[in-house]
Amino acid sequence: MNDIKILGRLTDTPEIKRSASGRDYAWFTVAVPRRNNRDEADFIRCVAFDKLAAAIVKHCGKGRQVLCNGRLQVSTSIDDDTKRIRYHHTVVVSGTHFLHDPNRNNAAESAMAA
Template identity: 65%
Template sequence: MNDIKLLGRLTQAPELKESVNGNQYAWFTVAVPRKNNRDEADFIRCKAFGKLAGALKQHCDKGRQLLLTGHLEVSATTDQQTQQKRFFHTVIAHQVEFLHDPNRAIA
């Protein structure tokens, strides 16, 4: 089973893009505090597709807290100069709950 859940904050506004097929997707990074040391965080690269990508772009900005569920995707490429294999880890978001927004005043 490949399920992942992240609770963290956006490091910057999501970057909305469009594939050659015309499908929308968004790249974003979530800072997740470490359980044993709240002063440290892991910065996790994430990707969302379709309506979820559009909603992230519309409603989220830097600092917005998110609860994300998805799966981990690992891809590999070979560096043409060094011939070393490089691995890239990305969390593919299936569902995102928009939580605290630090840019919005509480009435």
């Protein structure tokens, strides 16, 4: 079974794009802290499609904590210089839970201070 869950924060604000076939998608990277060392993180490349991509773009910005579930996809390419096979790992997201949003709390605190 190919099932993966990752919990972390977005490294940048996702943007929606459209494929040549007309399908919407959004690429984004999630920084996942390592269990044994909170000062280190793994940066996981993710992609979502269609309505889920639109929801992620609408509700998520840089720093937003998300829980993504999906499947791990591995693709290969040949490095032009070394002629070696390169492996590319991507999480194809099928569901996302939008968790802590640091930007929203800052806006609420700014409004209270004013």
